[in-house]
Amino acid sequence: xxxxxxxKGCPAPQGVRLEGRFxxxxxxxxxxxxxxxxxxxxxxxxxxxxxxxxxxxxAGIEDFDAWLTGVQTKGGWVTLVFRDKxxxxxxxxxxxxxxxxxxxxxxxxxxxxxxxxxxxxxxTEVHYLMARxxxxxxxxxxxxxxxxxxxxxxxxxxxxxxxxxxxxxxxxMLSKGQNRDTAWFSIIDGEWxxxxxxxxxxxxxxxxxxxxxxxxxxxxxxxxxxxxQIGQGQTSQGVPA
Numbered sequence: 001x002x003x004x005x006x007x008k009g010c011p012a013p014q015g016v017r018l019e020g021r022f023x024x025x026x027x028x029x030x031x032x033x034x035x036x037x038x039x040x041x042x043x044x045x046x047x048x049x050x051x052x053x054x055x056x057x058x059a060g061i062e063d064f065d066a067w068l069t070g071v072q073t074k075g076g077w078v079t080l081v082f083r084d085k086x087x088x089x090x091x092x093x094x095x096x097x098x099x100x101x102x103x104x105x106x107x108x109x110x111x112x113x114x115x116x117x118x119x120x121x122x123x124t125e126v127h128y129l130m131a132r133x134x135x136x137x138x139x140x141x142x143x144x145x146x147x148x149x150x151x152x153x154x155x156x157x158x159x160x161x162x163x164x165x166x167x168x169x170x171x172x173m174l175s176k177g178q179n180r181d182t183a184w185f186s187i188i189d190g191e192w193x194x195x196x197x198x199x200x201x202x203x204x205x206x207x208x209x210x211x212x213x214x215x216x217x218x219x220x221x222x223x224x225x226x227x228x229q230i231g232q233g234q235t236s237q238g239v240p241a
Contacts, residue, residue, distance in 0.1 A: 002141070002189060010104045010139050013078045013096035018129040021203065022086070023122045025129055028072075028079035028093070034065055036090040037081055040114040050112060052148040054175040071095070077110060082126050084116060091116040092123075094130060104141035104189075106134055111154075121203060124218065127161050128199035135192045142188050149181040158185040160218055162195035198222035 015027025026033070038061045042049055046064065047057040058064045071077045078096040083089070095110035108130055117123050134140045145163045147154035159165065163185035172182035187195055201207065202218045209215060216224075 007104070007141075009102045010141075012099050012101045013106055013134070013138065015078060016080070016133060018080070018133055020085075020125040020129050022084070022120070022125050023091075023129075024083045024085055025080045025126060026083055028068075028081050030065070030069070033081050033090060034068075035061070037093060038064055040081075040090040040092065040116065041112055042115060045115075046112075049114075052151040052154065052175070053110070054173065054180070056176060071110065079110070080126075080130065082117070082122060084120075084122060087116070089116060090114075092126070094126065096130075096134075098144075104139065105144065106140055106142075107144040107146060109146060121208075121214075123157075124161070124199070125203055128196075128203065131161075131187065131192070131199075132196065135187075135189060135196075140189070142186055145185040146182050148175060149183045151183075155183055155185075162191070162198060162218075162222060163187050164191070194222060194226055197225050201225070 016025070017027065018025040028037070038046070044058075044060070055067050058067070068079065072079060075097070076099065078099075079093055080095070081090050082092040082094075084091045092113045093110065094108055094112070097107045097109040099106040108127070113123050131143055134143050143163075145154075145158045145161075147158070149155075149168055155165070164187070166184040166186055169182040169184060171179055173180050198218055198221050201221045202214070202216070207215050207221075
């Protein structure tokens, strides 16, 4: 655990460009990204994709634009969009939310993975890059993930990425006119080195076969590292990353 006697808080998250092997994260710019993001999230197919978001369904891109502008200007969200480095297309988004720089706490939310991200390493890499920026560049102590308790895919994903389940906030808010119980997850700074090492070993070229399929699951790699079966800074095959 870090010495908090000298902790002076963290910078507030800002728009940033983050480069990975499979994806580039770009700070959302309305003129450049609105139409590309709308299309990347499936156009009018966006509503089923965002079932567990709290806002009403969108009637079109104008509604989506108004909502996204509102959460940025009123809610303080910092939106990053995902550009597939192979196709050049915008394929999804996520946001830094509810930042508390004085205490070193920030949430990732408003996560939307478009169809082109399905069954690719992009989803894993974007969340590695966002977490790495929070912990390594900005010095945060706690990184949160929250979701509707009925959103089982989101809960499964959070655990896969290394977030720890902390509990349920009952009757936390209203979502589309219905009650939402919210599941809370977090990664704290003391856990980040293990989580980071797992991400980096999973993302290394040696962890993918000739068809581009993973050789080892992320959870298994992280468990092997924690048990000393793989050293930090190595891939799942023991080759330095």
